[in-house]
Amino acid sequence: MRKAANIYWLGVKELRSFMHDFVLLGLVVYSFSLAVTLQARSNSQELHNASIAIVDEDQSELSRRIAHAFFPPLFQSPKQIAEQDIIPAMNAGKFTFVLDIPPNFEEYVLAGHQPVLQINVDATAMVQAGLGSGYAQQIIGTEISDFVSHAEGTGPSPVNLDVRIAFNPNLTTAWFTSVMAIINDITMLAIILAGAAVVREREHGTMDHLLVMPLTPFEIAMSKVWANGLVIAVAVGLSLYLVLRLILGIPVAGSIPLFMVGVVIYLFFATAIGIFLGTVARSMPQLGLLYMLVFLPMNMLSGSNTPLESMPPWLAKFMQISPSTHFVAFAQAILYRGAGLDVVWPQFLAVAAIGALFFGLAIQRFRSVVVQAT
Template identity: 65%
Template sequence: MSRLSNIFWLGTKELRSFFSDVVLLGLVIYTFSFAIYVQGHSNAQELYNGSVAYVDDDKSELSRRMMAVFLPPYFKHPVPISESDIDHLMNTAAYTFVIVIPPDFEKDVLAGRSPEVQVNVDATAMVTAGLGYGYIQQILTTEIDNFVSRNEGTYLSRSQNVQKTPITLSVRVVFNPNVMTSWFTSVMGIVNNVTMLAIILAGAAIVREREHGTMDHLLVMPVTPFEIAMSKIWANGLVIAVASALSLEIVVRQVLKIPIAGSVPLFIAGVSIYLFFATAIGIFLATIARSMPQLGLLYILVAMPMNILSGSNTPLESMPPVLSTIMMFSPSTHFVLFAQSILFRGAGFSIVWPQFLFVAFVGCLFLAIALMRFRTVAVQAG
């Protein structure tokens, strides 16, 4: 009980020290609020409000139908222009897409010929251009096929050569029906930031004691290095766990309007288990670094690859087999796996318990190594 009491009161001292550090406090607030919001929008892979103009040299029912199917939010309503204005309007970035429908287009389609529709794309807007071209091709092809099917009886003799696809592909997207990038990037941003802040806060707590000269004061007190390290782990872990829960509820659910399929308390329980591993990495790096700049450099070498290769940015299936096999031994990979299972797919504890068990086992192993290293360094310093 005496040891637990020491860990508790040292942890409260760590919390007071954290809340008095404006820089670290601001970093936590920014990381779990504005940074998540920006990450949810800045990496969007969807098309919004694409500007479309068209030149209709056919003036037919089919050409009017083709232009009527471009609707918000993907595209703005198409604007008719003359062919002589195409170059000027695209040079001034007035429109990203300009569609040119040739004369007798409807007649050629119903006659079984293969007329061409010209789509001019401003490729300086790379993401919009790439996505928009694919959308336009799919929209126009679908509308033309529907028009031919409706007029097949009237123009049977002229449409008998029209090619039809023998198979219809029905795609059903699970968990993210509209394939919204923000649904994925915002939640994965929280997952990555948990690793980042756990390492930085735990490491900074040790380095700060050394830089301020208060580590010697702690070592002459009737407390052990184990109690000092554990107090910093629970205090900083509590800050990150609370910040993660608030970020999911306020930023993700209320501000970004992103639904969370699973249990947030179950996810926070997994975060708490994972924090033993992440804070252990921070303490271990702090025993090597002599200053905050050195800790930052070590973080780049250790945590950045761990985050990038964990599956939060690139699926493990897209990595080389050797690399994906190696990353399966990292708790960060299993953290991403159970976070996606809980928050995206609504998985319960009966499904994610193997990841919880692996993270707990490796986390305790790394924590023991970090505490041994910290005890050795503390004794040498004393």
């Protein structure tokens, strides 16, 4: 009970110290609110409201059908321009796409020829250009196929492909980027806050005060773990309910309490990394450099940005020893696919086992550093 009381009151001291550190406090608030909102609303990876103009030199039924096939929300209503205005309009950045339908286009199509139809694309808007080109080819191909089949009286295709998209039916980028921003911020801030807590004690000279008190290194380290973990857990919960659901209107398929249980388990590993780096770094700038060396590879290879299947097989297997990989796996399963405990318990167990091992190593490192300091 005495150790528990020491850990509790030392954690309260950490919370008070954190609340008076306006830089770290602002970082936590920004990361789980404004940063998530900006990433969801600005990092769009789907085609939306692309500007398009059409040069109709054919003036046929087929050319009019193609022109009317481009409509919101993928494209703006097409503007009719003359052929000599294509280059000036593209140079001025007025349109992302300019479709040039040549003369006698319908006649050549019905005759079985393969006339050339030109699409001019402004690739400075890279995402819009790449996606829009694919959509434009699909739209034009569909309209030509329908027109020819009706004109020649051919039957429909023997195969009707029915595509059903689960969990994100409209392929909205914000549904993915906002949730992954929160998941990545958990690892980032757990490392920074726990590491900063150790470095701050050393820089302010309060570590010496703690060492002369009847406290063990384990009690000092555990107080930093639960205090900083509590800050992040509260911030994550508020971000999911207020930012994700209320402000962005993004649905969460699974149980948020179940996800929070997984977050608490994972925080033991993430804060342990912070404590370990805090024992190595002698100042906050050094902690920042060490943080980048650890967080960036762990984040890029965890499956949060690209699936593990797209990595080399040996690398995908190697990353199974990282709790961040299992954390991303069960976070996506719960929040995207509505998985329950019966599905994610292997990931929970892997995070707890590997995290406990690394947590023990971090505590041992912290104890050795404290003993050397005395």
